[in-house]
Amino acid sequence: MNDSPSITTDRLTKRYGSNTAVEQLDLAIPSGAIYGFLGPNGAGKTTTIRMLTTLITPTEGTAHIMGESITDRPAVIPHIGYLPEKPPIYDELTAREQLEYHGGLCDMAPSDIEDQITSLLDRFDLTDDADDRISTYSKGMKQKTGLIQALMHRPDVVILDEPTSGLDPQAARTVRDTINELAASDTTVFLSTHILPLVEEVATEVGILYDGELVAEGPPDALKERMETGEEGTLEDVFLDVTTDTTYDGQAEADPSGKIE
Numbered sequence: 001m002n003d004s005p006s007i008t009t010d011r012l013t014k015r016y017g018s019n020t021a022v023e024q025l026d027l028a029i030p031s032g033a034i035y036g037f038l039g040p041n042g043a044g045k046t047t048t049i050r051m052l053t054t055l056i057t058p059t060e061g062t063a064h065i066m067g068e069s070i071t072d073r074p075a076v077i078p079h080i081g082y083l084p085e086k087p088p089i090y091d092e093l094t095a096r097e098q099l100e101y102h103g104g105l106c107d108m109a110p111s112d113i114e115d116q117i118t119s120l121l122d123r124f125d126l127t128d129d130a131d132d133r134i135s136t137y138s139k140g141m142k143q144k145t146g147l148i149q150a151l152m153h154r155p156d157v158v159i160l161d162e163p164t165s166g167l168d169p170q171a172a173r174t175v176r177d178t179i180n181e182l183a184a185s186d187t188t189v190f191l192s193t194h195i196l197p198l199v200e201e202v203a204t205e206v207g208i209l210y211d212g213e214l215v216a217e218g219p220p221d222a223l224k225e226r227m228e229t230g231e232e233g234t235l236e237d238v239f240l241d242v243t244t245d246t247t248y249d250g251q252a253e254a255d256p257s258g259k260i261e
């Protein structure tokens with residue numbers, strides 16, 4: 001890891017009508033970090049990622065990837081490898097055709113495209129299926145194809161939205177190892193997931209979003225030590241601690257059903 005930030009956001013905000021999906025988000029993520037971006041359903045994780053990857057425009061605030069403003073799409077996009085919730089791949093192509101097409105879009109040299117495809121297909125155990133149409137693939141095979149696509153142009157910043165979704169344990173382990181290798185070679189990994197053990201294992205830094213706001217940030221161990229209870233907990237304990245409605249005043253109250261909350 002070095003100290004120059006590869007992802008920065010400054011008061012990054014997205015509103016949909018009266019709903020604020022992301023509110024005044026400030027991030028500074030150093031190169032080579034593995035940033036675990038957590039939050040309950042609807043917290044604003046995908047919205048943040050869609051702003052970082054230039055797919056939607058912020059309502060307010062700015063963000064930079066490798067020093068380039070997200071308002072300058074042609075300058076930013078080559079730095080990013082992005083795996084969205086649903087991989088952007090064409091059913092009618094084979095995985096090899098899809099990856100060759102993507103490599104071309106990324107201006108990779110033809111020999112480099114072939115080398116990267118061969119090595120990444122092998123890594124994700126997809127070589128034998130690479131010439132079948134994507135329409136015949138299982139969910140996990142599509143996910144692997146999307147992952148290879150996100151990595152093959154060797155981006156400086158890899159943004160993964162639920163990368164292990166649909167993967168079997170073996171493939172999930174390959175993803176985990178790949179994330180560690182990327183960070184070791186100074187690639188920044190921005191990892192959004194609900195799989196807290198994965199984050200606990202790989203993340204150098206964690207940010208927890210709740211209702212569009214960053215409510216906790218720090219290295220996993222530091223967050224665990226800062227539990228409000230004073231006791232060291234797991235990342236799941238921290239997550240539940242900071243994403244539970246804080247209007248609760250600590251007093252047990254009877255609700256109409258008679259249950260004590």
Ligand SMILES: Nc1ncnc2c1ncn2[C@@H]1O[C@H](COP(=O)(O)OP(=O)(O)OP(=O)(O)O)[C@@H](O)[C@H]1O
Pocket residue numbers: 016019020021039040041042043044045046047048
């Ligand atoms: N295109 C849209 N139009 C209107 N509201 C939207 C749109 N996209 C997202 N939202 C709203 O923004 C908020 C954040 O949604 P987002 O998809 O970013 O959550 P998330 O943290 O990725 O959740 P999940 O864990 O379920 O993937 C939600 O209230 C959602 O309804």
Ligand SMILES: [Mg+2]
Pocket residue numbers: 045046047085
């Ligand atoms: Mg999401």
